[in-house]
Amino acid sequence: MERTLSIIKPDGVAKGLIGEVIKRFEKNGLKIVAMKMIYISKKEAEWFYAVHRGKNFFDSVTDFMSSGPCVVMVLEGPKAITKNRELMGATNPKDAAPGTIRREFASSIERNIVHGSDAPETAAFEIGYFFNALEICG
């Protein structure tokens, strides 16, 4: 069993894709064990994407992430981190495999509907940032 953090980004929420994304998780063996809708501030987005500080898209992506509400979730299941990344597809929707969330719904490399943790260490860190132990119903 593994846990990962998923975010439906402001474009996914604005496009009415919360149900579509959640359906894909639930159909594919990823159980939602925590969930909430929140606004991520610019400062929080800068922290969240700190590994990208200094890159040319940093200012733009952190503006985007703080532009509207997000849905943050903890997903649990076998190989949850990899499974979630498979369902999401590649960062750039043009490179994402057919049938993936980003291929079907993303409008650009920046506005790509979903975030998913990329490794066990980042998953643990990101889950701990958004949820405390009492909020996770595993």
Ligand code: ATP
């Ligand atoms: P995420 O971390 O959101 O799950 P990812 O791991 O597929 O996505 P990263 O390389 O971590 O991709 O990039 C973080 C986010 O920054 C991307 O999801 C996207 O929103 C944005 N981004 C990445 N590369 C670019 C780029 N070249 N131009 C614009 N935005 C970008």
Ligand code: MG
């Ligand atoms: Mg990433």
